[in-house]
Amino acid sequence: MDINAKRKLRTAFMNWLFEATGGSESDDQDASEFRVPDGWTGVPPTEQDVEDAVRYLEGEHLVKAHWTFDGPMAIQLTHAGIREMEQLLSEPSERTEHFVPLVNITNIHGSVIGSQIQQGSPGATQTGHIEVNQRDNAEAFITAARKILGSDSLDARTRAQAEADLAIMSRELESATPRWPILQAFGTSVRDALATAAGTAAAAGVLSLPWP
Structure with missing residues (x-):
């Protein structure tokens, strides 16, 4: 993967982890449950690509990873990871220190009720509401x-x-x-x-x- 694809994968993984754990340090998720978001462009990442992304995030103290012989299993957010994800979520069109904008990275897991999701494209518009x-x-x-x-x-x-x-x-x-x-x-x-x-x-x- 080139550097841009790696950064996009790290961002997608952290966004998935943040959503899956509810932004909590005390919860963990099995890394094998991660799937690239709908609308992913380019070559799908391999298991090694995902493992490399986790090792990078761990090295930057954004996650805690519990490793096995088969690779990363339980992954937890750190306080630093939560703070940067909150920054990214508050300004999803802006880059943070470690992550690319979320504009075109959308994770969908399980049932999505009443969701309106659209990939960015020239001239595109999107509306939505909360109950x-x-x-x-x-x-x-x-x-x-x-x-x-x-x-x-x-x-x-x-x-x-x-x-x-x-x-x-x-x-x-x-x-x-x-x-x-x-x-x-x-x-x-x-x-x-x-x-x-x-x-x-x-x-x-x-x-x-x-x-x-």
């Missing part, structure tokens, strides 16, 4: 989370990061076609941070919401 209850849940989550931000139990770093993540979520909801995976990823990050820093009891209002 009303999803929007309501997201807005209720943001409101509840911001109330907890006033707690004295939160350290400045956690508060600043949560405020930044909630601001991104609010901007996304202002769109006529919010991107649900982005809202879900940042919602998970905020929820986990508040539950850890403020304590489960203090964050009960957020944790009880049907989100993410």
